[in-house]
Amino acid sequence: MSLTEKAGVAAKAQTDSIVNYRPAYLAMAALGTFYVGIRIYEQYFGWKAGLDSFAPEFQTYWLNIMWTELPLEFIAFCAVGGYLWKTRDRNINAVAPREEMRRLITLIGWLLVYAFTVYWGASYFTEQDGTWHQTVIRDTDFTPSHILEFYLSYPIYIIAGWGAFMYGRTRIPQFANRISLAFLLFFAGPFMIFPNVGLNEWGHTFWFMEELFTAPLHWGFVFFGWFGLAMFGTVLQILGRVIELSKEYEKDVLAI
Template sequence: MATENTQSIALDSSADSKVEGHFKRNRFVYGFGALVVAIGAALRIYLDTMGFSVGTDFYSDEFQVYWMPLLYGELILLGGFTVILSTYLWLTRETDASAISKELELKRYWKMLSIFSVMAIWGGLIGANAIESDAAWHQVTIRDTDFTPTHIIIFYFALPALTAMLVPAFIWVHTRVPAYMNKISIPFLAVVCGILMIMPNYGFNEWGHTFFYAEELFAAPIHYGFVFLGWSLFFLIPLAMQIISHMARLISETTAEGYQAS
C-alpha cells in the first residue's frame, strides 16, 4: 500500500511538473493571446454600448468626444508598436547563423508557431465579431463619412493590428532563424504584403461606395479587392510546409545526437 501511495504521489508530481513546464514554455502565446482577446472583447463592448447612442453622426459633438480620440489612440498605438518593435528587432539582429544551436533554432520555431497562433486568435475575433457588424451598420445608417464606429474599430485597428504583428514577426524570423537568415521566404512575404495592401484598399472601397455603391452588398465589384488580397492567406500553406519540414529535420538531428551522446 505504501509503495502504491508513493508511486501515485510521484505520478501526480510528474503530471504537475509537465503542466507547469507546458505553461512556462508557452507563456507567450497564452499571455499575448489573452491580451488580444481582452482587447477584442473591450472594443466589441464599447461598440455595442456607444455605437448607436453617440456614433451615428460624425458631425455631432458626442462623436468627436467618444470616437475620434479612440481613432487617434489606435493609430498612435499601432504605429508606435510596429515602428519601435521592428527597429529594435533589426538593430539587435543576429548575423552569425552558425552560432545558433539546433536546440535554440527548434525552440524559435515553436515560438514562431506561437506568434501565428496569436494572429489566428485575433483573425478569428475579427471574422466572428467585426465584419458582419460593419455590413449591418451600413444597412441601417447613412454613410455620411468614412469614420463610422465600425470602421474605426475594424479598418483602423483590427485589420491593421495584423500588419502590426506580421511585420515585426517577419523581421524576427529572418534575423533569428538560420533557415531564413540572409534570404527571404516568398510565402511569408506574400502573406505580409497581402494583409498590408488591404489597408489602401479601404480608401478605394470608400471611394467606390461614395460614388457608385450606396448599398453594402458583399458581392459588389468594389469588394473584389478584399477577396483577392485575402487570398494571400493561402500562402500560409506553403509557409507551414517550410516550417514543418525544417522542424522535422531539426527534431531528427537533435534526437540522433542525443542517442549518440548517451
C-alpha cells in the same frame, strides 16, 4: 567531449523545455479581452453617439479614438520591427540545432497570435461592419464600425504579422538567409487589405451602393484575403525544418 560533459548535455536536453507558448497564450488572452471590450463599447456608444458625425458627442466618443489609435499603431509597428532588428542574431549561421528548434517553436507562437488577430480583424469585425452599414446609413467614412475595424483591428494584425516576419528574418537561418515567398505573401497579402481601404472609402463616397460583400468594390478585400492561404506553405517550411532538426537531435542523443 568527455563522458561527464556528454552526460551533462544529455541531462540538460531532458530537463530543459524548448516549448513555451505561454507568451502567445497571454497575448491572445489580452487581445481577446480587448476586442470584447471595444465591441461592448461600440454596442453602447455606437447607437448613443455614433449615428450623426456632425454631433459633438461623435467627436468625443469616436474621432478622439481614431486620432489616438493611428499614431500609437504606427509607433508600435516601428518599435516592433526596430527592436527585432536591433536585437537580431548577428551570427545567424552558427545557431545550434536545439536553439534553432526553440526559435522555430517561438515563431509558431508568433504565427498563432497573427492568425488570432487576423480572425478578429478580417473576419469578425469585417462581418459586423457589413451588418452595421446594412442597418445604419453612413454620413461619413469614419463610422464607429470603421474606426474599430479599419483603423484599429487591421493595424493590430498587421503589427502581429510584421513581428512574426521580422522574428523569422532576424533569428532563424531558414528565413534569414533567403526570403520565403510563402511567408512574404502570408504577411504582405493581409497587409495590403489596409491600403485597399482607401479605394473602398473612395468608392462609397462617390457611388451609392448597397453594402454587399459581393459588390465589385469589395473584391480587393477578398483577393488580398486569399493570400492568407500562403499560411500552409509557411507551415510546411517550418515543419520540414523541425523534422530535420529532430533527426539531428536524435543522432546527438544516440551518440551520447
